[in-house]
Amino acid sequence: MTATTPPVRIWASGGPYERGEQIGRQTADQVRRSITIYDETFQHHTGRGWADIRGYAAAYVPAITGYDPDIVPEMQGLADGAGVTFEDVLALNTRTEVMFGLKQAGWSECTAFGVTGARAGGRVLVGQNWDWRPATAATSVLLECAPSADPAFVTYVEAGLLAKIGYNAAGVGVMANLLITDQDRGRPGVPFHVVLRRLFKARTLAEAVEAVRLANRSASANYLLADAGGEIVDLETGPGGVDTIQRIDPSDGIVCHANSFCTPLPGTVDLGLEALPDSPHRRGRLESLIADEPGEVTPERLCTFLRDHDGHPGSICRHPDPSQHPVERLATNASLVVDLAARRMWLAPGPPCTTVHEMITPDFASRMTSAGERR
Template identity: 30%
Template sequence: MIRRWHAESTDAAERGRAYGRAWRAELRASLAEYSELFERLAFAPDAVARVVDGALAQTAAHAPAVLDELVGVADGAEMTIAEIMTLNARTEVLALQKPEGGECSTAVFLPADGPPRTIQTWDWLDALSADNLVRSHIAADGRRVVTFAEFGQAAKIGVNSRGLGVHFNILHHVSDGAGAGLPVHILARRILDEAATVDEAVAIAEAVPLSASTVITVVTRDRAVCVELAPSGIAVIAAVPEQLLAHTNHFIDARLSAGEVTVYASTTAERLVCLTDHAEAVALPTGLERALALGAVSDAPISMRPRPESPRHLQWASKATITIDVAAPAIELHAGGPAEVTREGWRRIEA
């Protein structure tokens, strides 16, 4: 279920405390799920603690306002800041070991005379995050931000009232897991809170250390780029007008792809082909039309379903289908993959 929450306070710490009080049970449930996953993956507790401690230090250095909010979340939920940071740094913890499967398919069509048309599936482990949250808040400079994320995370996929949005896909690189890094979910939050242009978003990403890889697709009213990020470097792939820009879970940049780590049983190549073959669906004017058109594709791999032959804790599923409107800033979404989208269940939440 996708839940909804709006923060009234503009004070980061108070906003966090209100979040923690409102979603205490969900935050604790999410932590329990990830703790069980780390145990099943045989992560040593001291290794997890080192990643979380490093994430805390890097957040203090590179995103202190976000840390103020997360401390407030911990206070409101009667949890520790390390527990809340574990939820934000789950990608960095998982970078210690590449699990089976893959997540997320994103596509953008950039018209010659209008804003980008986007769509993404958010795919994740089926045993985790049955409930997620669309939250909105007012950033320090007065802009409004709305973002979809798992409980406890500062951000994931979203848009701000300045007309900048971000999509989000995990990647895997040989440089992952070495050293301390700013969690990629917190990097996404900084971009939403601070950037109004593609160049500003790229500058924020270039300035922070990372310990896990991801690609953040940044869209504004006239541009779209995939910002591929690894601890060893960054690459920017720009959309070409009247063409599709698609990204799944492997690097496109030649230099970074040389360090690609192929995840066992990943469908990243098949999903990229599916998006490319159905570019006309991504080019449709409204988010709902895009989702319904892709959902009508027979056996489309972008609508991921759990594989019963895999262990329960390694079964992947499409948890949400999300589009971003930067012209009248909003996210639109539906639980499940495109194959599950209905007109009645489609929701629009404005920044």
């Protein structure tokens, strides 16, 4: 195993626009590269150019503003800082929904877990492998933020997007998986990445769950949420509101998820099972690795499990399939394990089988002592 270049780490603080501008200024090159990647992605899957995609994205602004009025100023700041347009940043953050609206899907794979109680030696451990186009690995950054009115947080995310996976200073952890049903039609609503950004504002797990419930969501997704107090909950969601949410609680301290529903969502067809038939295997394999571990599960052992190649190429640790078109190839771009009580993470910014998980204590812990308590 060889180490790679450490992740690009970005620090920002202040109000929504101020913070967004700082992020955009520090990631301008990566944001422009993100736009190029998604222009190519949409051209391949839909035949539409980036100008068309920006036009489609405008329909989501009213739902975004109604859900969280801080989001649009943050996007505008990010755009101004990066020297791109607001419409560019909006399109990046609605990419999933616009793709579904055009009846196409650029599939990503992710395998996530949560472990708590005696199984984790009294700790609360969450994490996942994030699988997507290999090109996006070069645009991804470790974003550490201290908002003026909310808990400080850290998230590993593609430049130009608001948030992805990580945790905040209040001890709330956020992991996520793409899901899709026949009801995912791109109807204007709250985008997936906007919900993710809102989750990092939560001071408690209950607040995080409520953030999912309050959203009139445009797309299906799975949210694996936890807090430092020991509670973990997994929310499978379809497009819509509270009537399309299914809760999964840990069994024997373990919950795992991939890219298909564990329980069929009434009135829908789970297209994830058709497009990603390896999803049940990945979920079951990770669950077995954790459950079969003698004694307590440690962060180091979880890092090992995320390197697993059983069922390759549809394995927990994913590698590009050379038989596919380059735009359709998937790889594990990052692997993350979080100890919520310690506010500490182990991050491999690349395939975990060839990239070392390095322990990282986010800067907000030292720059803003007790940030979670103050906010």
